[in-house]
Amino acid sequence: MRKTDLYKNEGLKISAQMKQAGTPDRFGNASGAAVSRREQRRLDQEKGLVAFAVKLDGELVKQIHALAQARQEGINETVADLLTRGLADKN
16 A cells, blocks of 8 residues: 555545534534524614714724723623713713
């Protein structure tokens, strides 16, 4: 048996083992029900959320990310809080 045949058989053995291994828990049914984009859009609309795209300076975005991590909350919640406070100060 040639060396290349040994490698080929080893590869076939490994691929057969991978097929029999099953799906890891982080994928498939154990991962939880993933919400489709359409469903997520519907949920956001029920909450009264509207997509609002803006272009910001890179340093400002880094500060927002750092603040969100410090508060242990999402970017959306952090930006909403900052905007609410800023607009309240203006009035």
